[in-house]
Amino acid sequence: MSLLADYEALVGSSTIAELRALAGRLAGKQVLMISSTRAGGGVAEILNRMAPLFQELGLDVRWDVMEGGLSFFKVTKKFHNALHGQRAAIRQEMFELFLQVGRANMHKMALDREIIFVHDPQPITLVEARGRHPASRWIWRCHIDLSRPKQRVWEFLRPFILKFDAAVYSHPAFVQQMPMRQVLVAPSIDPLSDKNRELPMEEIRAVLARLEIPQDLPIVTQVSRFDRLKDPIGVIEAYRKVRRTVKCRLVLAGGPATDDPEGEAVLSEVREAAGNDPLIRLLMLPPNSDVEINALQRASAVVVQKSLREGFGLTVSEALWKARPVVASAVGGIPLQVKHRYSGLLVHSVEGAAFAIKQLLNNPSYAKHLGENGKEHVRGHFLLTRHLADYLLTFISLDYTTDTIVLN
Amino acid sequence: MEPEQASRMTAVEPAQAIKPFRFSTSLVLQEATGLRAARLSVLAQILRTVPDSCIYHHTHYFLLSHHYLTPEPSNDFAYWIGEVLGEEALGERLASLDIIEYTDLGTLRQRLVDVIEDYLKRTPAARFKFASEGEEFFFVKSVHVVMPTAYTAATLEEFADALERVSVRSLYFHVFDAPLRLGRRTNDFSLWLEQLGYPELAREIAALDPYSYTLEMLRSSMLSLVRQTLSR
Numbered sequence: 131m132s133l134l135a136d137y138e139a140l141v142g143s144s145t146i147a148e149l150r151a152l153a154g155r156l157a158g159k160q161v162l163m164i165s166s167t168r169a170g171g172g173v174a175e176i177l178n179r180m181a182p183l184f185q186e187l188g189l190d191v192r193w194d195v196m197e198g199g200l201s202f203f204k205v206t207k208k209f210h211n212a213l214h215g216q217r218a219a220i221r222q223e224m225f226e227l228f229l230q231v232g233r234a235n236m237h238k239m240a241l242d243r244e245i246i247f248v249h250d251p252q253p254i255t256l257v258e259a260r261g262r263h264p265a266s267r268w269i270w271r272c273h274i275d276l277s278r279p280k281q282r283v284w285e286f287l288r289p290f291i292l293k294f295d296a297a298v299y300s301h302p303a304f305v306q307q308m309p310m311r312q313v314l315v316a317p318s319i320d321p322l323s324d325k326n327r328e329l330p331m332e333e334i335r336a337v338l339a340r341l342e343i344p345q346d347l348p349i350v351t352q353v354s355r356f357d358r359l360k361d362p363i364g365v366i367e368a369y370r371k372v373r374r375t376v377k378c379r380l381v382l383a384g385g386p387a388t389d390d391p392e393g394e395a396v397l398s399e400v401r402e403a404a405g406n407d408p409l410i411r412l413l414m415l416p417p418n419s420d421v422e423i424n425a426l427q428r429a430s431a432v433v434v435q436k437s438l439r440e441g442f443g444l445t446v447s448e449a450l451w452k453a454r455p456v457v458a459s460a461v462g463g464i465p466l467q468v469k470h471r472y473s474g475l476l477v478h479s480v481e482g483a484a485f486a487i488k489q490l491l492n493n494p495s496y497a498k499h500l501g502e503n504g505k506e507h508v509r510g511h512f513l514l515t516r517h518l519a520d521y522l523l524t525f526i527s528l529d530y531t532t533d534t535i536v537l538n
Numbered sequence: 539m540e541p542e543q544a545s546r547m548t549a550v551e552p553a554q555a556i557k558p559f560r561f562s563t564s565l566v567l568q569e570a571t572g573l574r575a576a577r578l579s580v581l582a583q584i585l586r587t588v589p590d591s592c593i594y595h596h597t598h599y600f601l602l603s604h605h606y607l608t609p610e611p612s613n614d615f616a617y618w619i620g621e622v623l624g625e626e627a628l629g630e631r632l633a634s635l636d637i638i639e640y641t642d643l644g645t646l647r648q649r650l651v652d653v654i655e656d657y658l659k660r661t662p663a664a665r666f667k668f669a670s671e672g673e674e675f676f677f678v679k680s681v682h683v684v685m686p687t688a689y690t691a692a693t694l695e696e697f698a699d700a701l702e703r704v705s706v707r708s709l710y711f712h713v714f715d716a717p718l719r720l721g722r723r724t725n726d727f728s729l730w731l732e733q734l735g736y737p738e739l740a741r742e743i744a745a746l747d748p749y750s751y752t753l754e755m756l757r758s759s760m761l762s763l764v765r766q767t768l769s770r
Contacts, residue, residue, distance in 0.1 A: 144705035148563055151685055277672065299570060302676030307572030314568040314678060461672055469604065470621050478670075510603060523567040523683055533591040534719065535683045 133186055134515075140321050141515050149515060152522045153187035155537055159525065162243040163193040166206070166252035172317070173249050173273055176517070179320050183518055194239060196253045202231045206252045213251065213287075215278035225286055229255055245525055247271060248294075257293045267528045270294040273317070275441045275462065276304040295528055300442050301463050311531075313524050316466060318517035319447050319508070324420035326451055329428060337425035343411055348378045348431035348491055353423055353448075355384040356397045359439045361459075364480045366403045366410065368436065371484035373409070376491045383413040383426055428452050432490045432497070436483050437461055447512040450474065450504030455497035457486040467512065473504040559697060559730045561689040561704050564682045564711035566599065573677040576669045578623065581615070582654040584677060590643040591679040594719060597637055597646065599680060601753065602710050613637075615650060618675045623667045628657045637749050643718060682715065694736065698764045701727075706753040713748050713756065727760070739767045 138146045161184070165173050177193055184191040198206070205224045212218040232255030241256065242263045248254060249271045257268055270291055276284075276299070291297060296311040305312050319326050338345055350369060354360040362382050369380040382400065397414075404410040415422055427433055433449035433456050440462030447467050449456050456474035458464045468474035475486040490497040510516070526535065571592060575581040585593070596614035612620070612633030620629020631653055640646040658664055669675070689704050691697035701709075712726040722729060724744045731740035742763050748756050 142705070144703070144708075147688070148565065148685075148705060148707070151687070152565065152683070155685075302570045302574070302678055303672055303674070305570035305572045305676075312570045312572065314570050465673065469617075472604070507604070519565060520567065523565055523681075526683055527567055527681055533589065533679065533681050535681065537683065537685045 133183055136322055137513075137515050141509060141513060145515060145519075149519050149522070150187065152519060152526070153189060156522060156525055157188045159189050159245065160243040161189055161191045161245045161247055161525070162241070163191065163247045163249065164196060164239075164253045164256065165193070165249040166196055166198065166203070168193075168195045176317065176514075177249075179323070179514060180518060180521075183514070187518070187522075192243065196231075196235045196256075197238070198231045198235075198252065202227060203252075209251055209283050209287075210274065212280040212283040214275055215280065218280065218283075220280075220282055232256060232258070242266065245269065245528070249273065251287055254287060254290045257290055260293065267296075268294045269296045269298060269524065269528075271298045271315075272304065273300065273441075274304075275301075275439075276306070277301075296524060298524060301466065311527060313520075313527070315517065315520040315524065316463065316512060317442050317444055318512050318514045319444055319451060320514045321451060325424050326448060327424070329421070329424055333421075334425040334428050337422055338429055341411075341413060341422065341426070343379070343381060343426075343429075345429060347409070348376075349381055349426075349429055350378050350432045350434060350487055350491075351381045351383065351426055351430040352434040352436065353383045353427065353445050354435065354437070356382075356393060356400055358392065358396055359437060360384075361436045361438050362396070362400045363403050364438075364483070365434055365436050366400070367480045368434070368483040368487060369410070371481070372487045372491070376488055378409070378431065378487075378491060380410045381413060381426060381430070382411070383415055383423065385415055385417060385419075423448075424452075427454060430454055431494075432457060432487050434483065434487065435459065435464065436477070436480075437464070440464055443467065444512070446474075447508045450501070451508045451512075453498075453501040453505040455490045455501045456504060457483055457490065459483075467507070468504070469507070472500070473507045474500050556733070558690045558692040559700075559726075561687045561691075561700055561708050562684055562711055563687050563705055563708040564684045564715055565707065566602065567681040567683065568595070568599075569679050569681050571677045571679060574674040575677075576674045577667060578619070578625070578628075578654055578658055578664055581619075581675055582651050582658070585647060585651050585654075588677050589679055590647070591681070591719075592677050593643045593647045593650070595678050595680040597650075598714055598718075599678075601714065601749070602707065615675075618669075619654075622669050622673050622675075623664075625657075625661075625664050625667060628654065628661075628664070631657070636747070638747050641717070641723075642721075682711075682719065684711065684715075694731075694734065694764065694768055697727075697731075698761060698768065701757065701761055701764065706757075709753055709757055736767060739763060 134146055163177055167174050181191055181193055205227055208218045208220060212220060236256055236259045241259050245267050247269045248256060250273055260268055294310060296313060298313045298315050299305050300316055302314060352365050356362055404412055427449050433454045435443055435446050435458040437459050442463035446456055446458050446464055456468060457477055458468055460476040460478060468476055470476040477483045477486050573584050575584055600613055616629045616633035620626050687704060687708055689700040691700045716722045716726045717724055728740040728744040743760055746759055
């Protein structure tokens with residue numbers, strides 16, 4: 131059974147043919163993916179979906195997970211926060227533990243494949259072992275926002291990064307000047323997953339009924355966890371400005387930010403801001419609510435993503451893939467997903483968001499046009515098949531230094 | 539197999555091509571440079587030194603990435619200057635550059651720098667416009683991986699059939715990449731059609747301004763010219 135054939139109807143036969151032709155150049159290529167976890171988190175989710183597609187394309191892809199105890203992952207969490215620019219108390223022994231766990235894994239892993247593809251900082255020190263198999267090419271895939279890293283952690287990691295043949299980032303803002311090839315590969319959504327697949331109208335209605343959201347008025351929705359950086363209070367303020375002249379409902383849907391000590395405080399602030407407005411619905415969704423999120427996005431007249439900061443903000447692509455008109459902040463990867471006034475509206479403030487939501491609610495044909503353009507943009511740039519093609523191109527580019535690579 | 543630089547053709551009667559036209563496709567890998575600009579003077583300064591593939595990326599990649607949009611957004615420089623810095627007059631000037639008139643990327647680069655610097659001289663206040671963090675102009679370059687496709691044509695009929703089926707990336711390669719990146723004197727289709735004995739059709743296709751069409755509209759316009767020739 132072909133998995134790729136299922137994507138053909140969505141991205142077109144020429145795209146799949148090109149993907150197969152590209153993979154043909156890498157037939158049998160041995161690739162080792164290394165990450166720090168097999169379940170949970172975006173990296174594991176994407177690798178779980180990609181691995182069988184790589185196999186179908188004829189690459190010999192294996193995926194190993196490094197071992198590290200609780201104390202190691204506490205350290206890497208602190209590093210992660212520091213790389214995101216947050217304050218984190220970093221002590222010298224944390225660096226030592228990081229190196230020690232890396233060395234222990236180095237001894238256990240074969241690291242003898244043609245391409246070693248290391249995801250994120252946790253396994254980064256494995257590159258020290260590259261001399262063992264000099265023919266292997268090493269790629270570092272950075273999934274995190276490195277635009278404002280705390281220098282102490284960044285300077286510690288930098289010498290390791292420099293040992294790779296190529297580095298891959300999600301956004302140009304995360305890239306520092308370095309001598310190796312630095313490739314841009316945006317993350318992607320899977321159009322066949324429960325969160326994004328087509329849903330019949332009856333299923334959408336049933337989900338909304340179950341969530342107790344009447345469909346009598348246009349629905350404005352933001353899907354994201356209750357976190358200050360997602361600005362849920364700002365969304366409520368924008369909605370109130372809209373409500374002065376346009377009738378609509380507001381739905382804020384998301385899970386609690388469990389790893390965020392401020393999560394509870396934010397939620398109670400949001401509850402307070404929502405007050406007893408019967409047209410505002412706060413939904414605390416448990417994990418694995420993918421079909422619910424899908425239905426909610428599809429039932430929305432406008433989808434908002436009014437974040438103050440974003441890593442990439444793939445919820446925008448999720449909404450655009452459903453041809454929904456989007457109002458989103460111009461932060462992180464959002465401007466890559468939305469071209470202002472072509473495929474959605476980019477905003478910088480509560481007032482701007484309110485104005486944009488009103489424009490879309492009052493001009494359904496304009497809103498429809500933006501949503502349709504957005505869907506086409508996602509079709510070309512933010513689906514899993516494009517992500518696969520970019521990785522294949524990255525593998526091919528390892529053997530060249532030129533800007534034009536001609537494969538005869 | 540790409541068409542050779544066409545020799546002077548005198549034949550006007552359709553003939554069997556010596557070399558069939560092989561459609562290629564080009565897949566683009568985006569490479570970051572780590573360079574960024576938050577204001578116009580820095581943009582102009584960096585523009586002078588970045589590789590040609592960077593100039594090409596920011597003046598052409600949008601055509602491929604937004605090929606479904608009518609009207610198409612403008613090139614990356616014009617879009618950023620107009621939408622992010624809010625210097626709409628300069629954005630408009632850069633959006634209206636007739637890129638088809640530039641046969642090499644060095645001249646295009648110089649023109650972009652000149653237009654920005656001329657504007658800065660006449661509009662000194664524009665020097666003080668800053669993009670906020672995260673909205674800077676990030677310089678990216680294109681790495682093109684060119685591969686043959688399964689489509690070939692030995693006659694005009696076969697050419698029409700294949701042109702209808704190839705991906706927009708293939709169309710983009712033969713129309714934009716071939717003249718500007720690979721230094722051919724015009725698009726690949728016109729070069730081959732000349733050899734095939736259709737100089738007028740070759741001229742008509744070369745005369746289309748590909749920058750003012752979406753790729754699908756360009757495909758339809760070319761197809762209708764080819765079909766008119768076939769029906770004569």
